[in-house]
Amino acid sequence: MSIAEAGEFGLIGRIVPRLGIGETTEIGPGDDAAVVSTPDGRVVASTDVLVEGRHFRRDWCSAEDVGHRAAAANLADIAAMGxxxxxxxxxxxxxxxxxxxxxxxxxxxxxxxxxxxxxxxxGGDTSASPTLTIAVTALGDLRGVAPVRRDGARPGDILALAGRIGHAAAGLTVLSRGFRTPKLLVEAYRRPAVPYAAGPEAARLGATSMIDVSDGLLQDAGHIATASSVAIDVHRDAFDLPDQMRDAAKALGVDPYQWLLAGGDDHPLAATFPPGAALPPHWRPIGTVRSGDGVTVDGKPWTGGSGWDHFR
Structure with a gap:
């Protein structure tokens, strides 16, 4: 059955029963607006848009994959605020x-x-459009902690990363070249594995700044550097290259560090912590914060691309 045959309310009737009701939801889909409780008294909000042909292709991703990606892009932003x-x-x-x-x-x-x-x-809304477009807004609760912003990094801080990086970018390259393996990389592109719990954890550990790495590590670290008026140096030897990524890079003629340093869509969290902070193993140090401005790699400017730009 096509959506035209089902009609707007038929579509809504097929979608809503699949969504469930959360603990903080007082009124869900079906009224003019939803009511969500905010125990903290503050609401964290973020929105993101996925456009077919720009952010995903249906021949590369299933509908479920696209749903996971659309949700993850927004949920990661909430986690990045702590x-x-x-x-x-x-x-x-x-x-x-x-x-x-x-x-x-x-x-x-x-x-x-x-x-x-x-x-x-x-809740939400539906409309007919010649281009399949998915816009998601996420809400979050701070649970009594201060939000972790981008402007708190200070010279001497440690830059650390939670979550995998470079996998989704490598998977995108593999798909764009007409291949479907290695599965590890292709599946990483189709469905992010976001370390959501690491966001609130970083807030409790005293993170001075944090960001969701959605568009490329160097580019997003640059947002922290600019907001905090500092320089950030990323260390290449802090990254592990999985065998599948190394092999794919060799076969495709790509520098794998381009995926690691400038690739997006994995949504790891990057945060800065005071020197000497006791970090759990899943927060691995990958760089340092210094006086100055901009982002470097091993003390030198990076000559490759820095990340995704929606209008480039």
């Missing part, structure tokens, strides 16, 4: 000829990714 995600809002613009089963799969992916952090989709 908050716990609580709810998502979905705006879905679809071609009327799209099979309604695809929209159901999208809803399943959104609900599954949100469920990893105890959040749910609480």
């Amino acid at each position: 908050a716990v995600p609580t709810a998502l809002l979905l705006a879905l613009c679809v071609p009327t000829g799209l099979d309604i089963a695809w929209a159901e799969g999208l809803a399943d992916g959104l609900a599954a990714e949100a469920g990893l952090v105890g959040a749910t989709v609480v």
